[in-house]
Amino acid sequence: MRAYGAVKMGLIKDVAEAADRQHTPKIAFVAPATAYESSSGKQISEGDVDLCVRALSMGKLHHAMMGTASVAIATAAAIPGTLVNEAAGGGDRDAVTFGHPSGTLRVGAAAEEVNGEWTAKKAVMSRSARIIMEGNVHIPGGTF
Numbered sequence: 001m002r003a004y005g006a007v008k009m010g011l012i013k014d015v016a017e018a019a020d021r022q023h024t025p026k027i028a029f030v031a032p033a034t035a036y037e038s039s040s041g042k043q044i045s046e047g048d049v050d051l052c053v054r055a056l057s058m059g060k061l062h063h064a065m066m067g068t069a070s071v072a073i074a075t076a077a078a079i080p081g082t083l084v085n086e087a088a089g090g091g092d093r094d095a096v097t098f099g100h101p102s103g104t105l106r107v108g109a110a111a112e113e114v115n116g117e118w119t120a121k122k123a124v125m126s127r128s129a130r131i132i133m134e135g136n137v138h139i140p141g142g143t144f
């Protein structure tokens with residue numbers, strides 16, 4: 001699916017090229033909201049999210065959610081009738097909270113239809129900070 005999608009999007013000319021371009025396009029699986037346990041053990045209830053999403057990155061299921069995929073999910077949710085919009089309950093939306101393996105994320109978007117073509121007008125998201133490294137830096141005396 002990813003390889004054929006890349007051809008349709010003009011990212012590659014032939015599906016064989018997809019092996020050398022595993023980072024795009026991303027594929028996400030969406031489903032209606034359901035209760036689940038996050039990777040940290042936190043219980044997420046069905047009412048905490050509008051839909052559930054899992055995404056592939058570099059051929060593997062991602063442990064959380066990539067920022068680019070989050071914006072795409074928000075934009076698709078803002079367009080009535082898309083699979084993401086329907087999984088989130090349908091209708092007009094300017095934001096969606098989705099469940100992913102590490103927890104939940106609220107993202108927003110605005111899209112506009114002009115002459116039968118949809119265009120993303122705005123995307124809104126925030127990320128939580130987390131420790132990614134700890135260590136020491138040794139600065140020689142007299143440096144400052």
